[in-house]
Structure formats: C-alpha cells, structure tokens
Amino acid sequence: MNGKTRLLITWIIGIIIAIALPHFVGIVYTNVLVTFMMDATFALTINMLLGFTGLLTFGHAMFFGVGGYAAALALTHIPGFPLIGVIFFSAMAALLLGVLVAPLLARVTGTAFAMLTLAFGQLLYVICLKFREITGGEDGIAGYDTPPIHLGFVNIDITDPTNFYYFALVVLGLLTFFMWWLTKTPFGTVMIGVRDNALRVDYLGYRVKHTKAVVLIISGTVAGIVGGVYALFHNLVSTDGVLTIFVSFYPLMAAYIGGVASFFGPILGAAVLHILDELTSRYTERVDLVNGIVFILVVMYAPFGAVGIWWSIKARLFKKAN
C-alpha cells in the first residue's frame, strides 16, 4: 500500500466518522462539535496569516464580526432571505472590509502590523457598540429566522442540530479545503517566501505588499463566512460575541497550541482547547486561567505546538529504528 492510497483511506474513514458522529454523541455534543468546527476554521484563517505569511494579527475578529453582522442584518431586514445569500452576504461584507484595510495593513510588518490590526479591530468594536440603531449595541441582533436549505422540492430545516452540523461540516469543510489548496499553489509558495525572507521575495520580482494584501483579503473573507455560519448557529450576534479582543485571541491560542508550522495544526489546537474547556468546566469556572497556563507552557516548551511535539517524537522513533 503506497502513501497515496493510505492517505485516501484515512480521508474516507475521517469523512465517515464525521458523518456518523452526531448520531452517537447526542444534541449537546453535536452543538459542541459545531462550535469546534467554527473555531478550527477561524483558527485556520489566522494561520494563513501567522503560519504561512508571517503576519501576527490581533484583530481578526473584525472580519468574523462583520460577517456575523452582515448575516444577522440581512436576515432581520430582508424577509425570506435565502441561506446561500447569507453566506454570500457575509463573504462580501468581510471582503469589503478587507479591501478597505488591506492597503494600509500591507504596508507595515511585525509589531506595527499586530498593533494596527488591534487598532482596526477595536475601532470596529466601538463603532458597533455605539451604532445602537443598526447593531443593537451591547444587546446585539437576535431573534431573526434561520432560513432552510432549498434543495429543489425539499427544504432542510437547519434549526435542527443534526442538520446544522451537516450544513456546517460542508461549508467549513469546503473553506478548509480551499485554504489547504491555496498553500499548495504557486501563490502559496510566495506566501511562505514572504514569511521566510520578504526582501528576497521582492528581489525575485514579486510585489510583497500586494501579496500580503491579497492574503489578508482572502483570509478575512473566509473568516467572514465563518462569522456568517456563527450568526446562523447562535441566532444572536453581539459585540461581546463576535467583535471583542477575545474573539481574536482564541483562534491565535488554538493556532499556537496546535502548531503554526503546519496547515492542520490549528484544527488540533482548537480540539485541544475544546476538550480542555469541557474538562476544566466540570471542576472550576476559571477556564480561561487554565487555557492561559496551557498557552504559556506551549510557548515556553513547545513552540511548534502539538504538531511539533509529534514531529520530535517521530524523529526520535526514526533515529531508534535506524
């Protein structure tokens, strides 16, 4: 059995498990799985910037939030708005925000980039907090109808947790596949080049700023779609839920804990965080404290995260085998 068939079999088993899972774990954990998938995909969008282009962002919640608000506003004000329209609307809103902020953000690097994303993120947070007439301020927007999936003659009601799980699985799975594909294209190699040595990339004829802007816009748009899925899932979009600094930090933690050096690391990180949440909340309310300690330990002792630990184990086994 060669590597390709083994990979194919792994994927088929994975997909079968993903499809079967909600029938075994019950409604509560089906919903936990949906939150996990959203966090994981959101963490992947951050890792496109952090792990693949070398850009640390503290304000990615702005894209997530704008996507969420766009979905909520469309569903509140336009009667009978279709589901595909919600996704499209979220994407377009985040894309627009990306086109607005990317030209400025692409000019700076390092700490300045991180601080500027933080500034834009907080700016949007305050704007949404103050524009009560449109955004509902702290209370947010709630109580809109969730449209069903139209499939010709049948309508699938996604307010049912299992159905929503499948809906999220397909949408977020496609987004993940798209991001993974992107890292394997020529553009993906330019992203990695910018991370490793931006000056050399410039002398090789690539426009570094344009590249960074495009990555930012793509990453933001995908984050916006995840925000739209969030709006459909929670039926509530508020500044505290989608725009606070913690919304930006959570996927960053997931990316670091899972491993920024690999594509799938952030998914693993999101899984670790969710399992940790689940376990610690049984004993204490100080979930964030435990998360924080784990984060510090990872940064200090395993800078490449869980994936990095796995790599070093594999390297050691390989040495022993030889």
Place this chain on the structure above:
Amino acid sequence: MNILETRGLYFDYHGLEVLFDINLQIEKGERHALIGPNGAGKTTLFNVIIGGLIPRRGHVIFKEHDITRATPHELFRHGIGRSFQITSTFTRQTPFQNIRSAILSKRGIRFNMWSLVDNLHDVTKETDDVLKRLNLYAERDFPASALSYGKNRSLEFGMAVASDPDLVMLDEPTAGMSRDETHAAVELIRTLTEGKTLVIIEHDMDVVFSLADRITVLHHGEILATGAPDDIKNNQQVKDAYLGETEV
C-alpha cells in the same frame, strides 16, 4: 553599447559624503569588477544602483530606463538579478523550492491560486536544470539550512541567475570561502554568466583578475581608474592607493 550607466551620482549618509560624481559605464556583455580599499564606497555604490538607496544627485540608467528610484521587484522585471553579501535564501525551504520561486516569477506565475505548484512540470524541469548547473541537484530536497556554507553560497548565486537576467550584480560572492571553494565558485560564476553582463564587488584580487574584463577602482568615494586588468595593475595611482599594499 552601455547596458548600465550611472550619471553624476552623489550620495551622503546624513551629511557624511560617501560618493562623489560617480560616472560608471558598464558595457553589455562585459564582466566588470568594483574594487577599492575598505570604506571606498563600493557597497554604497552597489546599493545606490540596486539596493534601495536614493542618491542626492544623479541617475542610474539601465537599458535606457531610469532605475534610480525603482523598487526591487521592478529591477527584477527589468532583468537584473542580484546576490547578497550575507546569504539571503529561504533557509527553511529546500534548494529546489528556493530556485523554483525564481523560475515561477520569471514566468510571471505570481498570483496563480488554482493550479498545484507541484503539477507545473515545465517549472519543475527548468528548476531541476538550474540545480544541475549549480551542482546542487544532489541536495535538491534538503532544507537549505542543512547545506554547507559553500553550497549555500552557490544557492545564493543561483537565485541571482536562475531567472536568466541580463545583468547580474554580485556582492562579494566568494567572501568567507576556502581556496578550493573560491576556485569552484569562480568557475561557476564564469559558466553561468556566459553572455550576460556581470558587475561584481570583490576583495579577493585573484578572483577579480581571473574573472573581470574591466575593473573600476574606487577610492574615497571617487573613481580612481577604470580599465582592463593589465592597465589597472600598472596604474601608478592605483598602486599607491590600493594595490601597492597587497603586492600583485
């Protein structure tokens, strides 16, 4: 015909004058060396030409384009390749991936988000050809950080010439190399810049005299002499200022 010209370049670092009225003329197809004692302004001149330093006065002309204020990616697209004095490759990537980045850019494949890069067989083939010419094919898939110093310098040089530029600018390509490595590097530079124009900054006089068709000597920020290697060797001014110390 001149492929590269500097016209009346003046440059100062916040008032400290470094270059005075530099008029350099590089002919198409020649191998031109810039030499001079430490502090003569060689590296500054190099950086004014292609390294992002803007002169106080004067212009840099390449193939009839004014490139005085051109950005690095514009220089590449005009057909200029450069190497760095301190090796500046993608150390976390393999030599193959390093060279492939140059090949992709040369072919204008810069924002392609739909094809898998490993499936671009033309690009793979051309990259492999370049690696073979650089004697790096055996190290094709090692991380660049694991290569020896000499191999890394070859890769550095390779990234300057992989895109088949008209003008190759090399900043001390043999710095820090052993005698044998230097010999190999000179041969490599000679074969891979065949038919191209080469401008090289170099301290090693053996390298300079075995490689260059013409030499420009810089001294205190001014051009002291320009000419064929033999003329430079016998130039009394140059001997007094520079070569005399090293006994050529």
